[in-house]
Amino acid sequence: MKTFRGGVHIPDNKSLSENIAIEQMPIVADYYVSLSQHIGKPAELVVKAGEEVKEGQLVAKASSFVSANIHSPICGEVVGVEKRKNAQGATVDYLHIKSNGKQDVQLMPALHNPTRQEIIDRIAEAGIVGMGGAGFPTAVKIQPKDPVDSLIINAAECEPYLNCDNRVMIERTEQFVQGVRLLATACNVPNVYIGIEANKMEAYAALVALDGVVGEKDPKREGDIVVVLLKKKYPQGAEKTLIKACVNREVPVGGLPAAVGCIVNNVSTAYAVYDAVVNGVPLYKRVMTVSGRGISQPRNIEVRIGTSLTSIVEFCGGLKDDTVKLVSGGPMMGFSLAGLDVCTTKTDSGFLALTDKEASTVLPTNCINCGRCATVCPMHLMPMYIDFYATVGDVDNAVKYGAMNCFECGTCAYVCPAKRPIVQSVRLTKMKMKERKK
Incomplete structure (x- = not known):
């Protein structure tokens, strides 16, 4: 089983939510949509206070080459722009939209047998970004200056507790794989790999059961997607370690995956590409895991961008009394939160409520040079x-x-x-x- 040098074996705590099917988060009264939920310049507002918007309507457009469109998560009225803190603690502009209870939806036309350029243009139009945490605009990422020959889909999901990508692969297998093929066409690469950790065997079995998807030891035909089974170890899902494990190439110091002929994308990103191209749905909702022993009802939910963590926690039964730490993302690379007054973005894969048995509260001491x-x-x-x-x-x-x-x-x-x-x-x-x- 493939892996990389270094890393640690961490209790994954995925059992809290790994067998829980994706649920739809109900619509709430107010949404706060960040204009800076991607790498690059903030999106530029194209609506004004008092204007009625439809679900899926463009509300802010990419303001530069490295930026991303943003769409309304619901049908409602624009209240205005407000300054709020994001999960990282920075104060940024948020568009406040109040739901009006209507169900008017504005989608893009579905594309049939799209060309490479049509896929790239649709990805940009839909505001798709890297949904594994980085938030880099996908339409830019899949057009590197360096020549590439391999697309690697990061299905490792090595962060403890998180199961959003796992559930997408299990419940939406064909749609996810179709999104992978669309990405491969957009990247113009002959080789496609899905790197998945060995603790996701249900997802692995669902993938290799599809025509045109094979395990790495199976006979491969031209055009097949190869699923690479990876040793369960953290941080197997980091770009550089994933590339090393899947294709045995080492990204140089300071370099990007394209420097060794690779493009890496996330499971949820691939699914978003499918939804945008096939169904005409822009990126205004995503699957995320709500877990930890401090949450009453751990769940995997499909949530609209701009939903407050207060509403999400309420939907999941509230916090338990012994909760000592709140985390946006996973426990290793996520961000500690001071409270629940934070709203979801395109890059939010999870929210954790941890008890004193899960979160370290020990104060740091001097380094003992143990190495x-x-x-x-x-x-x-x-x-x-x-x-x-x-x-x-x-x-x-x-x-x-x-x-x-x-x-x-x-x-x-x-x-x-x-x-x-x-x-x-x-x-x-x-x-x-x-x-x-x-």
């Missing part, structure tokens, strides 16, 4: 030095030891006996380097 962090780092960095230099304010040395090459998987912090906030040190260094470039 465990360096042993597990999938990028072969020396995190203890990055943390030290970032802590004393020596940005240059933090960069020298690889802070800019870290993808913030959190394996170092997970194994650290001193509970050093290493990922925060990396993020601080990156933030300071970004400020230098302004």
Whole structure:
């Protein structure tokens, strides 16, 4: 079974929601849609206060080459733009839309036998971005300057607790695979791989049961999608580790997957491509996992973008009394939340409510130089030095030891006996380097 060097074996806690079918989150009264839910410039508003909008209507357009369209998640009235904090703690513009109870939907025309360019244009029109967390506009990502020959679909979903991609593959198998084929056409590549961890055998079986989808050890015909079974290990789903495991290519330091002929996309992104091309549905809703032992009823829900976590928690039965930590995303790479006054975006794969038995509340102490962090780092960095230099304010040395090459998987912090906030040190260094470039 394929894998990568380094990493850690973490209790995945997926059993809380892995067998729970996707449910539709009911429509709520108010939606707050971020204009900055993608990498690049914020979308530019095309509606005004008091205007009635339909579900699926364009409300903000891409404002530059690296930006993305945004569509209304419901039929309602535009209240206006408000400043709110996102999951990362930044204050950004949100479009407030109040539901009017109507069911008017504005979709795009379905495409039949689309050309490569038609697929790319539709992906851009639908506002599709990377839904695994990065949020990079997909139409830009699938047109790299470097020549590529392989599309890799990230189905590892290695973050503990999360099952949204797993449930999409199980319940919407044919639609997902059709989305993969559309992406392959748009990328103009002959080789297509789906990398999936070995703890998702129900999804694996559903995939290889389809015509034109084979396991890596099965006879392969031209045009077949190959499903690569990966060892269950964190962070197997990181782009660079996934590429190494699936096609045995190493992305150079500071390079992108296209540098080694690959494009990586997420399961939910592929499904969104299917929905946009075949059904004409823009990206204004997505599947996410709500889990943790602090949530009364763990669920996998299809939620409209801009839904408040308060409404989601209420739909899932509320929080238990022993909840001590709220997380947007997964426990390893997600963001701790101060409260529930946050609204969902295109990149939100999950929300966790963790109890004191799940979340560490131990305060950090001094590094003891044990070296465990360096042993597990999938990028072969020396995190203890990055943390030290970032802590004393020596940005240059933090960069020298690889802070800019870290993808913030959190394996170092997970194994650290001193509970050093290493990922925060990396993020601080990156933030300071970004400020230098302004």
